[in-house]
Amino acid sequence: MSSALRKEVIDCFRKLHRTSRRTFKGDQRALEESRKRINEEFQKNGNELNSDKIRELIKFGSEVEHLLRTTVVQAKLNTAGNYELQINEDTATFDNVPRRKT
16 A cells, blocks of 8 residues: 555545544544444455555545534533533534425
């Protein structure tokens, strides 16, 4: 594996861990499970030598990171019995458009 490709793999690994820590901040179980899963997936493919396959795996890791960063939110139960969403600036939000009855 070339040094440039190795750098991309390491960057993807680090970015996934950073996003996971940010997304699951305060949820120890989710933090542990996401850390474990990221490490397992990288170890499982650690012996891959085919550059095209490695690029494909990097692309997949980047897509997972994007989905984790933009679509996963935490909901915490407050004292009033309602759930509060932990939304950050990267969270994808959409306008609610009422559905017309036909």
